[in-house]
Structures are given as C-alpha cells and as structure tokens.
Amino acid sequence: MRDRLFITTMLVPSMVLLILFYGYPIFDNLRISFTDLSLLGMKKGGNWVGLENYRELFRSGEFGHILFNTFIWLTATSVVLRLLIGLAIALLLNTRALGKLRLAAVSRFALLIPWATPPIVAVVIWRFLLERNGFVNEALIGLGLISQPIAFLADIRTVWPSIVVIMLWNTVPLIALSLLSSLQTVPEEYYEAAELDGATDWQTFRFVTLPFLMPAILVLGLMSVFWSFNNFVYVWLATGAGPGTFTNVLATEVYLKAFVDFRLGYSSAIGMVMAVVMGAFGILYLRLVAQRQLEETL
Amino acid sequence: MLKFIAAGLIASAATVATLGLASADPVTITFRFNDTEQEVRGAIDEFQKQNPDIKVDLQRIGWKDARNQFLREAAVGQGPDVAHVAQVWVSEMGDAGATLALDDFLQKDPPPNGFADFAAQDLAHGKDGKVYGLPWTTDTWAMVYRTDLLAQAGVESLPSTWEELRAASEAVYKKTGKAGFGFPAGSSASGAIWFLANFYWWSDGKALIVQKDDGSYALGLEQADVVEAMNYYKQFMDAGDNPQSNLAASDAHDPAIMQALVSGNQAMGAMPPNTYKEILKAYEDANPGKEPPFASAPFPHQPDTKSSMIGGRMLVINASSKHPEAAWQFVKYMASEPVFADHYRTQFPAQNSLLKQIDFGAPLKGFAEQFPFARTWGAYASGPVPIGTLWNITQRSFGKALSGQVSTEDAAKELLAEIGKQMP
Numbered sequence: 001m002r003d004r005l006f007i008t009t010m011l012v013p014s015m016v017l018l019i020l021f022y023g024y025p026i027f028d029n030l031r032i033s034f035t036d037l038s039l040l041g042m043k044k045g046g047n048w049v050g051l052e053n054y055r056e057l058f059r060s061g062e063f064g065h066i067l068f069n070t071f072i073w074l075t076a077t078s079v080v081l082r083l084l085i086g087l088a089i090a091l092l093l094n095t096r097a098l099g100k101l102r103l104a105a106v107s108r109f110a111l112l113i114p115w116a117t118p119p120i121v122a123v124v125i126w127r128f129l130l131e132r133n134g135f136v137n138e139a140l141i142g143l144g145l146i147s148q149p150i151a152f153l154a155d156i157r158t159v160w161p162s163i164v165v166i167m168l169w170n171t172v173p174l175i176a177l178s179l180l181s182s183l184q185t186v187p188e189e190y191y192e193a194a195e196l197d198g199a200t201d202w203q204t205f206r207f208v209t210l211p212f213l214m215p216a217i218l219v220l221g222l223m224s225v226f227w228s229f230n231n232f233v234y235v236w237l238a239t240g241a242g243p244g245t246f247t248n249v250l251a252t253e254v255y256l257k258a259f260v261d262f263r264l265g266y267s268s269a270i271g272m273v274m275a276v277v278m279g280a281f282g283i284l285y286l287r288l289v290a291q292r293q294l295e296e297t298l
Numbered sequence: 299m300l301k302f303i304a305a306g307l308i309a310s311a312a313t314v315a316t317l318g319l320a321s322a323d324p325v326t327i328t329f330r331f332n333d334t335e336q337e338v339r340g341a342i343d344e345f346q347k348q349n350p351d352i353k354v355d356l357q358r359i360g361w362k363d364a365r366n367q368f369l370r371e372a373a374v375g376q377g378p379d380v381a382h383v384a385q386v387w388v389s390e391m392g393d394a395g396a397t398l399a400l401d402d403f404l405q406k407d408p409p410p411n412g413f414a415d416f417a418a419q420d421l422a423h424g425k426d427g428k429v430y431g432l433p434w435t436t437d438t439w440a441m442v443y444r445t446d447l448l449a450q451a452g453v454e455s456l457p458s459t460w461e462e463l464r465a466a467s468e469a470v471y472k473k474t475g476k477a478g479f480g481f482p483a484g485s486s487a488s489g490a491i492w493f494l495a496n497f498y499w500w501s502d503g504k505a506l507i508v509q510k511d512d513g514s515y516a517l518g519l520e521q522a523d524v525v526e527a528m529n530y531y532k533q534f535m536d537a538g539d540n541p542q543s544n545l546a547a548s549d550a551h552d553p554a555i556m557q558a559l560v561s562g563n564q565a566m567g568a569m570p571p572n573t574y575k576e577i578l579k580a581y582e583d584a585n586p587g588k589e590p591p592f593a594s595a596p597f598p599h600q601p602d603t604k605s606s607m608i609g610g611r612m613l614v615i616n617a618s619s620k621h622p623e624a625a626w627q628f629v630k631y632m633a634s635e636p637v638f639a640d641h642y643r644t645q646f647p648a649q650n651s652l653l654k655q656i657d658f659g660a661p662l663k664g665f666a667e668q669f670p671f672a673r674t675w676g677a678y679a680s681g682p683v684p685i686g687t688l689w690n691i692t693q694r695s696f697g698k699a700l701s702g703q704v705s706t707e708d709a710a711k712e713l714l715a716e717i718g719k720q721m722p
Contacts, residue, residue, distance in 0.1 A: 153546050
C-alpha cells in the first residue's frame with residue numbers, strides 16, 4: 001500500500017506536466033471550436049455558438065472533397081507507395097550483387113541525401129524541377145514524350161501525382177533504410193532451408209522474408225499514416241491548396257480558415273475532427289503494436 | 299557635518315543623474331516592412347542620423363503573411379511598433395484594437411500640409427471614425443505591353459477594349475508562339491485575379507459591393523456578371539495564350555511573369571508601377587544601350603467608368619507600442635518629401651501635393667492616364683464584409699473556375715453565395 005502511494009506520488013509531477021503540455025491545448029482548442037472567435041476579434045474573444053461550427057463543417061460542400069484528398073491522395077496513396085517503393089529499394093540494397101559491385105555503401109549514402117533534406121527544401125527543389133522550363137519538362141520534351149511543357153503543379157490532371165512524388169522522394173529513404181535493417185536480421189539458415197526445400201524466389205520472399213518484415217512494415221505503415229494525414233508542408237508549399245481548392249486537405253483547410261478567412265473557431269472545429277481521426281489511428285496503433293511489444297517484453 | 303553630508307549626497311545624486319542621462323540608451327522602435335530592404339534602408343539611416351535618440355530596427359516579412367502575423371502578435375501585446383500595411387487592411391486592424399488611433403498625433407504634431415493632403419483617407423478610418431493609419435504610398439495598376447511582340451503579331455495599336463485585348467493576346471500566341479496576356483491566375487489569398495476581376499466589372503459600371511441610397515450595402519453583381527468575367531479570363535487559359543503554369547502564380551510580382559516580359563517570352567501583363575519599373579530596369583541591365591520595347595496603357599474602360607483602383611500602403615502604429623511618440627516621429631518622417639525624393643523612389647507618395655510634382659515620363663504614361671479612371675475601394679472598404687474576406691472568396695472561386703475544377707456557373711454561384719452569407 002505504501003509502495004503504491006509512493007509510486008503514485010512520484011508520478012504526479014509527470015502527470016501534471018503531461019496535462020499541461022498536452023491536455024490544456026486540446027481542451028482550449030475544443031473550447032474555441034464552440035465559439036465564433038475571429039483573428040480580428042482576439043482581444044474581445046469569441047461568442048459561444050455551440051455545435052454550429054461542426055454543423056457548418058459537415059454540411060459544407062467542400063468537406064467531402066477535402067476528406068477525399070486527405071484520405072485517398074495524401075494518406076492512402078502516399079503511404080502504400082512509400083511502403084512498396086521502400087520495400088523494393090530495401091530488397092535491392094540487400095542483394096549480394098550490389099555488395100559485389102561495391103555499390104552498397106554508395107547506394108545507402110545516396111539514399112540518405114533526400115531523407116536528410118528538409119521538406120521545405122525538397123518542395124522548393126521539386127518546384128524548380130517541375131517548372132515549365134524545368135528539368136522534368138525539358139527531359140520529357142527531349143525524349144519526345146511530350147511536345148508542350150506541362151504545368152505539373154497547376155494542372156488538375158497532374159497536380160496530385162506531382163505532390164505524391166515530392167512526398168515519396170523525401171520520405172521513402174527512411175522506410176527503405178528501416179526495412180533494410182530488418183532484412184538484415186533474417187537468419188541466413190532460413191534461406192538455406194527454403195533453398196533445400198526447393199522454394200522459388202517468390203515463395204522465399206512470401207514465406208520467409210515477409211513474415212520477418214511484417215512487424216516493421218506495420219509500425220512504419222502506421223507511423224506513415226500519422227505523418228501523412230496531418231501533413232501541411234508538402235501541399236501548402238507545392239500548391240497552396242490550389243489550383244482553386246483542388247488539393248485542399250484538412251491541414252491546409254485549418255490554415256486557410258484560421259489565417260486566411262480569420263475564422264479561428266471554425267478552424268478549431270476542423271482541428272478537433274482531425275484529432276478524433278488521429279485518436280482512432282492511435283488506438284489502432286496501441287492495439288496492434290504497443291500491446292504486442294508489451295506482451296513480448298513480459 | 300550634516301551640511302557636508304547633505305552637500306555630498308546632492309552632488310552624488312547630480313553626478314549619477316548626469317551620468318544616467320549621458321548614458322541613456324536611445325529608444326529602439328521596430329519597423330516591419332514588406333518589400334525589399336534596399337528600398338527603405340537609406341531613409342531609415344537618414345532618420346537615425348537626424349534623430350540620434352531613436353534607433354530603428356528593420357524587420358522584413360512577405361505581404362502574404364504580413365496581415366495575420368501582425369494581428370496575431372498585436373492580440374497578445376507584441377509585434378513591431380510601426381507596420382507597413384495595405385490601405386484596405388487599416389480599418390479592420392483599427393476595429394480589432396490592433397493599431398493605435400492617430401488622431402491626437404495628427405492634431406498636435408501634424409505632417410506638413412496636414413492630413414487633408416493625403417489620398418485614401420476614407421480607408422484610414424475605423425468604424426468609430428478615428429484615424430488608424432497614415433497613407434504612405436499610392437499607386438494604380440495599368441497594362442504593360444511588349445511593343446516588339448505586338449508588332450510581330452501585326453497588332454498596330456494598344457488595345458482599348460476587352461475584346462481587342464483578347465484578340466491581341468491570341469494574335470501574339472498564334473503568330474509568335476509567345477505568351478500573350480500572361481496574368482497570375484492562382485487562387486492564393488493575396489492574389490492578383492481579384493484585381494483583374496474587379497477591373498472588368500468596374501469598366502462595365504458594376505461592382506461586387508455597392509452602397510444603396512439608404513446607406514445599406516448589397517451585392518452589386520448578378521451571377522451572369524461573375525460568369526462573364528470568369529469566362530473572359532478563362533479563354534486566355536484554355537486557348538493557351540496565358541500559360542497553364544500561371545495557375546500556380548498569384549502575384550503580379552511573380553518572378554516567372556516578370557522574367558517572361560523581360561526576356562520577350564510574353565507580350566502583355568497587368569501590374570502596379572513598382573513592378574513595371576523593376577521590369578524596365580531588368581531589361582536595361584540585360585540590354586545596355588537598347589531602348590526598352592515597352593509601353594503602358596490603361597485597362598479598357600468606357601468614358602464614364604473606372605477600370606483600376608487607387609491603391610497603396612499605409613503606416614500604422616501598434617496599439618501595444620511602448621514608444622508611440624518615437625513611432626509617430628518615424629511615421630511622419632517616412633511620409634515626408636525628402637524620403638520620396640532621395641530614397642524611396644520605387645513608389646509614389648500618398649500626399650496629393652507631392653504626387654502633383656511627379657513627372658511620370660514616357661514609360662509610365664499609361665499609369666498617369668489610368669489615374670483619372672481609377673477608383674478607391676469605396677463601399678468595399680466601408681461595407682460589412684472585410685475586404686480581405688471578399689478578396690479570398692473571389693480568388694478561390696476564380697481559381698476553381700480557371701483551373702477547370704468546377705464550371706464557371708458553379709464557381710460564380712459559390713462566390714455570390716459565400717459573400718451573400720456574410721452580408722447582413
């Protein structure tokens with residue numbers, strides 16, 4: 001009983017800090033989301049409007065389009081491609097052939113460059129590359145694939161794939177290197193046993209490699225969902241949510257409503273919706289990953 | 299003995315006071331400026347030389363973030379002492395309590411020729427009737443043409459109607475392969491399509507916001523008017539004479555557009571005079587000794603309508619400034635004649651008396667001709683919906699229409715509905 005009291009007492013400072021750092025901003029944001037607070041009226045404060053901001057958000061004609069962009073383009077497409085390309089690169093880097101050609105170290109170093117590039121720099125670099133007179137257009141014209149330059153970040157047919165490419169360039173290396181380190185933990189005997197059993201390359205990958213990689217893929221996948229769903233930088237810096245509002249996602253809508261339309265209350269309501277969605281992913285993460293890790297530890 | 303002690307104390311106090319005064323630091327004020335530092339560096343240095351007890355720290359921020367950054371800071375008692383703001387922001391900033399009312403200063407220590415000498419006074423007032431900003435610079439937008447490209451395309455005179463402008467742009471694109479009227483068509487909040495849309499409506503005697511005879515405000519456009527303007531500008535995008543990449547450009551100052559005009563890859567642009575001056579300078583630097591093949595001209599208009607705005611910048615003092623007197627000294631100096639004569643030459647002064655002395659010269663002739671056919675924001679500024687909100691909604695709707703995200707009919711409907719929702 002005394003031990004329990006002692007432990008509880010020792011935990012109090014951490015709990016107080018956690019509540020102050022995380023709990024207070026969330027509750028304050030929740031409070032603001034029930035008001036009509038404006039950036040022009042911050043000194044006066046907002047008036048209580050109850051659920052009006054949420055009602056307006058869910059009835060807004062734009063909301064479905066924004067959700068689609070956030071879930072399908074920003075999150076699902078980028079996460080799936082990130083994992084697939086990351087896995088492919090990790091497998092390539094793990095091949096013996098690359099080692100024999102003494103390219104393994106060089107390839108890993110090359111992979112570190114995009115990863116070490118801050119997202120803002122990555123977007124600026126790609127904006128130059130994708131310009132009318134940029135390298136990509138010149139290369140495509142030079143190869144005879146197109147006759148006129150494409151406005152990659154302004155044309156609604158190319159803007160989302162372009163944003164996804166920028167995201168992948170910047171983030172795939174982390175996935176690839178993480179999966180590579182997992183690949184290197186697969187015991188060599190397993191591959192030898194599979195070879196003795198006459199397994200094909202695909203069967204070896206499917207029944208030996210993949211099961212070893214699955215925990216890492218799960219963790220990286222869920223973390224990628226968090227990074228992508230909340231991401232503001234790539235879309236905002238690449239297109240400013242345009243052309244029109246074609247690439248508007250939840251994070252850019254929060255910014256647009258707060259700092260362009262000055263509607264802090266409405267913007268907070270969008271933020272709360274994002275927090276709920278992220279909370280659901282958080283629970284999923286806890287159930288699938290953290291719980292398993294805890295069980296393994298115990 | 300007591301006399302000696304008292305004398306000693308008095309002497310010590312006097313010495314401390316004297317030393318204290320002698321070593322008193324100058325008052326430091328912060329000035330947040332939204333254009334390039336070199337435009338005002340000379341003026342600030344000169345001010346500090348004339349006022350050794352006031353030090354000015356220059357901060358730089360882009361126009362895109364200037365307004366909300368200042369509002370955020372002012373709400374918590376922070377921010378620069380003096381800020382450079384668009385004329386149309388002043389009223390709402392005053393109403394928000396972010397800026398200091400200048401009425402006392404204007405009464406006790408007015409600028410030469412008084413406040414009455416300044417243009418755009420209507421925009422300097424808050425809803426409470428107080429003055430919250432000192433008009434600093436004024437300008438208007440006009441059309442700028444590459445005369446060599448027009449000649450190659452067989453366009454003999456500068457367009458004076460919207461139809462002629464469209465035809466000239468198309469002719470340039472078809473006959474030279476170069477861009478015609480390359481305007482920034484992006485949808486970001488401070489973008490330029492807002493201006494072009496209004497110029498189109500104003501030239502037809504209409505306006506987005508109008509004040510009725512009874513003093514109330516209303517939407518001054520029908521859906522068909524908005525659709526017409528959207529369709530007009532969309533033609534340039536669809537036909538290709540305004541490059542599709544300009545859907546990602548929102549600013550008249552966009553480097554890609556300026557460069558295209560300088561290098562002769564674009565024949566026409568719409569811009570304020572400081573942007574045009576930079577283009578002329580860039581051309582002269584790249585082609586020393588060559589006569590710049592540029593001309594400026596007013597936007598199309600009818601004899602009794604306007605087709606551009608009288609815009610410009612103001613200087614405001616933060617409501618939380620700890621040194622409002624020093625800030626006022628600085629504001630007054632920056633609006634004085636020597637600053638425009640010797641240092642800040644990229645802009646026109648907002649005082650009518652100084653404006654009259656300016657020789658616009660041949661390249662800027664079109665801007666001088668545009669001034670009589672330019673209007674203030676009038677009902678837009680005094681109406682119930684902040685100009686910033688009207689601007690954002692218009693930008694977004696035009697961006698959607700010009701990019702093909704939605705039809706011009708739907709975009710126009712949305713624009714009017716969004717603004718209508720905010721009208722009382």
